[in-house]
Amino acid sequence: MLKFDNVDFGYPSNKIFSGLSLQMNPGEFCFLIGKSGSGKSTLLQMIYMNLFPQSGTVQFDKYDSKTVKARELPYLRKKLGIIFQDFKLLKDRNIYENLAFVLEVLNTPQKEIKRRINDVLTDVSLIHRRNSMPDELSGGEKQKVAIARAVVNQPVLILADEPTGNLDPETSLEIINILKKINAQGTAVLFATHNYEIIRKVNARILKLDNGKAVRAVFKQI
Numbered sequence: 001m002l003k004f005d006n007v008d009f010g011y012p013s014n015k016i017f018s019g020l021s022l023q024m025n026p027g028e029f030c031f032l033i034g035k036s037g038s039g040k041s042t043l044l045q046m047i048y049m050n051l052f053p054q055s056g057t058v059q060f061d062k063y064d065s066k067t068v069k070a071r072e073l074p075y076l077r078k079k080l081g082i083i084f085q086d087f088k089l090l091k092d093r094n095i096y097e098n099l100a101f102v103l104e105v106l107n108t109p110q111k112e113i114k115r116r117i118n119d120v121l122t123d124v125s126l127i128h129r130r131n132s133m134p135d136e137l138s139g140g141e142k143q144k145v146a147i148a149r150a151v152v153n154q155p156v157l158i159l160a161d162e163p164t165g166n167l168d169p170e171t172s173l174e175i176i177n178i179l180k181k182i183n184a185q186g187t188a189v190l191f192a193t194h195n196y197e198i199i200r201k202v203n204a205r206i207l208k209l210d211n212g213k214a215v216r217a218v219f220k221q222i
């Protein structure tokens with residue numbers, strides 16, 4: 001489903017990846033760790049093909065970084081759900097409209113839009129807030145809406161870029177539990193974080209960015 005093969009990437013003064021290879025299987029849950037500046041966000045951007053390798057290849061689903069066309073990018077991104085640390089909700093639309101927006105640009109019929117939004121808001125326990133504006137919600141609630149928005153398209157892979165970075169430990173745990181539940185329904189999750197408390201609580205493969213490469217890492221369960 002996802003494969004990085006011998007990827008090099010960097011800026012003139014800053015080499016970030018050097019011969020980086022990794023693979024993820026359908027339905028897998030993986031953590032991506034590494035110190036600040038090690039390239040976690042860069043790696044995620046290479047998956048949604050906002051950035052391209054300088055050599056080597058990234059393959060996601062049927063798309064290949066060497067051959068993908070600009071007009072195919074919206075279809076590639078439709079297969080991904082992306083969650084950021086700072087939520088990125090549209091402030092001038094209510095929660096329902098934030099989710100509907102994603103589906104309307106994909107020409108989904110209204111009845112289907114309504115059904116899917118009800119389902120995902122129920123999954124994150126926020127159905128009662130569907131008419132609220134983003135700024136009326138707490139950080140944790142905003143992140144749950146962002147998760148709902150990421151899954152409403154039924155993606156094959158969720159990319160979460162430090163989604164608990166702005167949240168307290170208890171809310172962070174709620175977020176991870178929601179993502180685990182979504183993963184249990186078959187969606188793969190790649191979770192970039194440096195929150196080691198969370199990593200310890202979840203049994204998943206850990207990829208660590210180290211010296212421009214992705215290496216396997218193990219944390220003792222405590």
Ligand code: ADP
Nearest residue numbers: 011014016034035036037038039040041042043
């Ligand atoms: P992480 O998400 O792990 O903190 P990033 O992927 O955001 O790391 O960044 C990796 C490195 O790339 C950092 O050292 C950052 O400063 C550098 N970087 C990002 N964008 C640019 C750019 N436009 N020009 C030069 N360096 C950049």
Ligand code: MG
Nearest residue numbers: 040041042161
């Ligand atoms: Mg980052």
